[in-house]
Amino acid sequence: MPIKPFKDLSLVDDFMFSEVMRRPENIKPFLEAVLEKKIQRVVTIDKQKDLKDTYDAHGIRLDVYLEDENHTKYDVEVQARLHRKLEKRIRYYLSGIDRHSLEMNEDYEKMSDSFVIFICVEDYYGAGLAVYERESHIKGAPEIPYEDGSHAYILNANFTKENGNPAVLDFLRYVRASYKGEPYDISESVYLKQIDEAVSEIKEDSGREMEYMTLAMKMMDERKDAFEQGEARGRAKGRAEGRTDEQIKIVKRMLARGLSLEEISDMIDVGLDEVKKLSEQE
Template identity: 30%
Template sequence: MVKRFEELTLQDDFMFYKVMQDPNFCKRLIEIILSDTIGKIIYISVQHNIKTYEQAKSVRFDVLVQTEDGKFYDVEMQVSNERNIPKKMRFYQAAIDISFLDKGNSYNALNDSFIIFICTFDAIGKNIPVYTFENICLEDKNTSLQDGTKKVIINANAFENTEDKDLKDFLEYLKTGKTNNEFTRGIEEMIQTVKQNEQARQEYRLLSTFEMDIKNNTKRETARLMKMEKLDISLIKKVTGLSESEIEKL
């Protein structure tokens, strides 16, 4: 079921995109997560699509950012635990590298990149608020591969275990809607402003309709293929969620 426009929060893709399109909010959030400053943002793209070649699985980044020093930051909001975060991050990293290294350039020309997944659940299972991963030498853990990549997984469930106050306030806001500082109050004010914008409301309605159409078409195509294989109607209903009459018409 599509969520009502008035009920949207930062956890919802539409509002997350709207907030992150603001360079100030986007920059500040990345800095809070990384506990570090980043350069001036020169490029922000939401729902950025990359397809490396015709048969490859495409990638749609929630928010892809480039700073003036050439570094890339991919920021993803994850509210559904499909238990694939590590492999998904690996694929997203590869997509960025392949897409932004021009033919003929040296591998050393690869931009540094940060893959950030903000999860409303614990993707790793250690009850840690921030998981940061870099490639290191197993034989000498003080030796880094220095390949210019970093992956960060945020576990909003563990906000009470966060020592960094800014991060704790943000994660608590993400989970509960409670605004404890200027940054989260600013985000909430922006969300309320978006909700008063009729153009944004219509944009959300059209996007929701489009996405529902895609899902329904995918369900019908799956049902059609299962029907061709002469699988039991009850199984097709269970897998696709379509009614028996809808399946019979295919």
């Protein structure tokens, strides 16, 4: 899969989203609109943060990871493709954040609240809502909340039902237009003009372009290497099923990263039909 030209990036692309939204003045109003709460200040913020416990564990690369003055953790992701099992991906992200937020010998009560927010260009649930918020309560007694401090939101840019506040809906319309390459009137929104200007500013920065190309090449090499290593382990086992098992794991990991079957086929140089078969295996 060819690397997308830097000049063609929009807010929907991981790199651009991370660059724009790691700026406190851009991410803070967004979070306040989605969560409908005030955030006094952003204490730390990282883009494309890696969370990995061991060298052979399945890693997590977070788009925008930040912490506020109350030590609440936030992860905001943009998802340009619809893929399966988003709930399990959110669960894994939340667990990774939790493991990296509690110091050794600290009591569980000190665990901070955490929020994972996915911005999707397509409707994951197909119900038309702009904002899907997970609720947790006790079965048979919905009036009793199950409060573990974790929160999950899936935002839908392709919404038909306006269940979010106006600022969130406007942002999602901008995301949808960016994804489709369509014009969108931002003249009435100070915030969206700020976001749009940030995108244009980054595109004019040759240093950012070099960083983008380096990261894109590195990620492509990592995916190819992972697949080749899987094949090598399978051959070492001397069994076709062993090789297939490794390939299945790698394809599923790449799907979890948000890659399409076509992109995976191009990256690992395996036919699309074979990649589809691997993705359907349990």
